Amino acid sequence: MDKLLEFGAQILPNVVAWLCPNLEKKTVTLRRDIRLLTNRKDDIDEELQNAGKKLRREVEHWSNRVENIKNEFETWEQVQQSSRFYHVFKRQKLAEQLERMIEEVTELVERRDFPGGLFLEVNESVGQLSLTSQPNGQAFQQNFDDIWTSLMDANVVSIGIYGMGGVGKTTLAMRVHDKLLNEPTFSDHVYWVTVSQEFSIYKLQTDIAQALKLNFSCGSDEKKRAAQLFQEFQKKKRFVLILDDVWKRIDAEKIGIPSKMDGSKLVITSRSEEVCHLMCCKNIIKVNTLSEQKALDLFLKTLDCGEPSLEVKEICKKMVNRCGGLPLALITLAASMRGVIDIHEWNDALEGLKESCLGRADMKDEVLPILSYSYHRLGDKRLKGCFLYCSLYPEDFPFSRVELIGHFILEELMERRLSRQAEVNQGHAILNQLMRACLLESNSNGTLKMHDLVREMAIVITKDNPRYMVKAGLYLKELPEEQEWTEDLDKVSLMRNSIEKISPGTSPKCPSLSTLILRGNPLRLIPDCFFTQMCGLRTLDLSETKIESLPNSISDLEKLEALSLTHCSELVSVPSLEKLKELRYLELSFTSVEEVPQGMESLTNLKHLSLLCYRLKMIPTGTLDRLAHLQQLELPCHLDVPIEEVEKLKQLEVLNCRLNSVRDLNRLINSRRIDKPLYLYNITVGSQEKDKLRERRGPYNFLYIGEPNKFLYIGEKDLMESSLDTDKNMLPQDILSLCFHSSGLSGCLLDEFPTLSSARDLKACEIMVEDKLECIMRLEEEQQSREVPFQSLERLDLTELPNLIGLFKWEAVAAPLPPGTFSCLQSLCIYECGKIKKVFPQSLVHNFHNLEYLYVEGCAQMEEIIEDDKNEGADITFPRLKGFYLMDLPQVKSICKGKMFCDSIRHIALGGIKNIKEFPLYLPLLDDGQLSHPPRLASIYVTGDKEWWESLEWPHHNAKNVLQHLVKFELDDLDASE
Structure with missing residues (x-):
């Protein structure tokens, strides 16, 4: 295994580059395309509520495909970000999946018409699609074309896009950005940076450096940072930098942006034409508001109420006039009026809107009063509180649902429920309501965000009641001035700034302050007096700081309910928590603390305790006994947890x-059968020695991403002894991911763990380094159990199992496999299993009809991949197979006896299989009778003797010539820069 890990580390970059060139670029493009596609689908779904059944049927399939591809990409992105797979083919699977999604999204995006004269229309201001009887969107397309022409013009260095807030400038710029990613002229050097209203040179330099993936080597000196940025841009030669939401003139020289470099392009969006002129934009394009009729059409479409009465329609027109043709205002206002039927309520809403617009004259932007009115129409105090809480995050910050809901619970912004799961469900319901009200938006990766104008509206509201101070993500180097810390403050967010220290003697007088967020600052020291006048503090977030020790004054915050110190890697000690009787949430994960904080046993109201601290020496006996209200417990794997x-x-x-x-x-x-069931778990079973082995070999926790984490890792060396007990080994019925590693498995897996037969949710199973395991399941002539084992399994990895004879062991001749077994299996990996002679017989191929990846390597006695158990030499079909990999199989003589039909095959990798004389892949014929490779086949990787490849026989005499351009020999020859 160590040899494999070393080999994988050496060749993985080349393989990934070969399998999926420009992976990052393609991911960004796909993310944006899916976001646009989802917007189109939502518009279409709304429009079709009023359309006939025939029209709904015509686009239903398209809409379902959009939803499916969106969900698939979200799952893919999470897997790709967390993936540390050690088998090359698993990384290849991700690359292949990305390529397929790109193809499908391209098809869905380009399909602009449906049967029956139904067209998809680009809304000329927001770039979304809607249904209409004729194609439209000329204004949007004209703006896009003008920008594109300017970008391709060597004489145009800078372009300005301006218009009112909420008119669709960012959407237009995003469309340009997406197309640029596929434009070879700029060699993938296309960068997007959001500037925002509270901009500073330091912050903008930092954001641009992040976009360039540049680490500053000059500290915080702005001039030196500018010089380093300038040099980095010069290396790119040809690039496009898009600065979104520019509020005032930016001195490009001070930032480090080349202003007149050949091949460089600067695109800005702004609410001000003057800013475009001050930035010396060569071409300036205005994004206009919607015409009166188009504004009404958008309002009614968003309202989604069919054909309104004449009275209601007249009120709608008056409301639309208040919105000034701004799409964001129209959509948000209409969303707030969904479901309103009574004419009196419509009239009351119109009067309320008039008062809102008049009463908010201090708001600079016309759209803010409309958004403010939509907020007030939420009515529900819980919804309002949760919405305003979102404004504590930095502008354009992607926040996860799970994190947000956790904070809603902590801040008691929701109703209390009997269980954590019930509270989480309530949180999801609230977020969905805010999204339906168009006050929150969804990103393509499943996170949420606030439109900058919506956030601005929320911050305006929180300057009054409740009273917030939000200075998040501004790269402040110091705390706000003391006069800004008013006595009536309720919440303060200084998240993601550059505050390294708090001056001695600083002690803001904020007796009403309930929440203080200093997360994400390089903060090292807090003076003891800092908290002395914050007696009402209930939530303190110091996570992701460089704090080394906490001031003793924290021990006196007797109303504190939540203390978050996660990822404070330099924190080594915590003062006594004995007085903090109200504490319900304590997060110390990924700190350097070595001892449980003093007074832990007094925290009898604690519901959430996270102590994933890998220097923690012990948990004193009896500590957990006193925490009877715990709903969530996280402890490091190196510590013994008394089951009692x-x-x-x-x-x-x-x-x-x-x-x-x-x-x-x-x-x-x-x-748990008696008490509340666990709905999330990540449990390791085994001794500390086995856990150390796991750490040395690397992480094998391949959680099934996209669903709740229900993972079990068994590394118990005396598993065989425990199986002698009267009770059978059990597994949770709802388990998603399962890993056995040196656990002592013997004989048949299902015999050891019979409850696996009824684990209907199991998606992934990995078994490694099990010396005595012989098979996965035993097949008898009359199956006693009615259960269908492995009916939902999607991944099966078998690694270093020296006594494994096969997936199945027959107790009777020709015993059938229970229908549905392995029917969902997509990936099968068999690595270094010395006794296995076949993967599975030809008679069971139909059970594996969803198989996408088959990987077999290092199996010394493997003789045949698919056994011809019926001696018929029949053809076999794998309708979804994409990756086929055979490596280091010295005894294998045959893949299968008949032809192998794999129309979906994309990649083949072969090496160390010199005894195979014939490759059975069937090649299709084109309409003109010419032989062709399978339509999706992109590459054949061959390692080892080139002469062996040349000697292979194929079902067709001309096969090698047809496939030659796809063949790559020797991994070392791969160019990682491709």
Whole structure:
């Protein structure tokens, strides 16, 4: 295994570059395309509510495909970001999946017409699609064409896009950005940076450096940073920099942006034409508001109420006039009026809108009063509180649903429910309501964000009641002036700034302050007096800081309910928590603390305790006994967790820890049948020695991304002894991911863990370094169990199993496989399993009809990939197979006896299989009778002897000539820059 890891580390960059050139560029493009596509789908879905069934049927399939590809990409992106796979083919699978999604999204984007004369129209201001009887969107397209022409003009260096807030400038610029990513002229050097109203040179330099993936080597000196940025841009030679939401003139020289470099292009969006002129933009394009009729059409479409009465329509027209043709205002206002039927309520809403616009004359932008009115129409105090909380994040910050809901719970912004899961469900419902009201937006990766104007409106509201001070993401180097810390402040967010220290003697007088967020600052020291006048503080977030120790004054914050110190990697000690009786949330994960904080046993109201601290020496006996209200518990795997104490936590719903043995696991499963079931868990079973082995070899936790984390890792060396107990080894019925590593498995997996037969949610299973395991399941002539094992399994990895004879062991001749077994399997990997002689027989191929990736390597006795158990030499079909990899199989003589039909095959990798004389892949014929390779086949990677490849026989005599341009020999020859 160590040899494999070393080999993988050496060749992985080349392989990934070969399999999917420009991976990052393609990911960005696809993300934006899916975002646009989702907007189109939402518009279409709304429009079709009023259309006939025939029209709905015509686009239903298209709409479903959009939703499916969006969900698939979100899952893909999470897997790609967290993936640390050690098998090359697993990384290749991600690359292949990306390529397929790009193809499908391209098809969906380009499909602009449907049967029956139904067209997809580009809204000329917001760039979204809607249904109409004729194609439209000329204004949007004209603006786009003008910008594109300017970008291709060597004489135009800078371009300005201006218009009112909410008119669609950013959407237009995004469309340009997306197309530029596929434009070879700029060699992939296309960068997007959001500037925002509270801009500073330092902040903008930092954001541009992040876009360029540049690490400053000159500290905080702005002149030196500018010089380094300038040099980095000069290396690019040809580039496009898009600065979105510019409020005032930016001195390009001070920032480090070349202003007149050949091949460089600067694009800015701004609400001010004057700013475009001050920035010396060569071409300036105005994005106009919607005409009166188009504004009304958009309003009614968003309202989604069919054909309104004449009275209601007249009121709608008056409301539309108030919106000034601004799409954001129209959509938000209409969303707030959905479901209103009574004419009196419509009239009341119109009067309220008039008062809102008059009463908010201090708001600089015309759209803000409309947005403010939509906020007030939420009515529900919970919705309002949750919405305003979102404004504490920096502008354009992507916040996750899980994190937001956790904060809603902590801040008591929602109703209290009996369980954590019920509260999470309530949180999702609230976020969905805010999205339906168009006050929150969804990113393509599943995170949420606020439109900058919506956030601006929220901040205006929180300058009054409730009273917030929000200075997040501004790269401030110091705390705000003391006079800004008023006594009536309720929440303060200084998240993601550059504050390194708080001056001695600083002690803001904020008795009403309930929430203070200093997360993401390089803060090292807080003076003891800082918290002395914050007696009402309930939430303190110091996570992701460089704090080394906390001031003792924290011990006196007796109303504190939440203390977050996660990822404070330099924090080594925490003062006594004995007085903090109200504390419900304590997060110390990824700190350097070595001891449990003093007074922990006094925190009897604690619901969330996260101690994933890898220097923590011990948890004193009896500590958990006193925390009876715990709902979530996270402990590091190097510490023993007494099962007796965990069993007493009757309210527990989320668990991340290590248990000593399978016996303890059985006890936990049995106890949860009586108490609340765990709905999230990540449990390691095994001794500390096995856990150290796991750390040395690298992480094998391949959680099934996209669904709740329900993962179990079993590395218990005395598994065989525990199986002698009267109780059978058990597994949670809802488990998603399962890994066995040196656990002592023997004989048949299903015999050891019979509950696997009924684990219907299991998606991924990995078994490695199990010396005594012989098979996965035993097939008898009459299956006693009615269960269908592995019916949902999508991934199966078998690694270093020296006694494995096969997936199946037959107890009777020709015993059938239960229908549905392995029917969802997409990926099968068999690595260094010395005794296995076949993967599976030809008679069971139909059970594997969803297989996409088959990887077999290092199996010394493998003789045949697909066994011809019926001696018929029949053809076989893998309708979804994309990757086929055979490596280092010295005894294999045949892949299969008949032809192998794989129309979806994309990549083939072969090496160390010299005894194979014939490759059975069937090649299709074109309409003109000419032989062709499978339509999706992109590459054949061959390692080893080139003469062996030349000697291979094929079902067609001309096959080698047809495939020659796809063949790549020797991994070292790959050019990683491709």
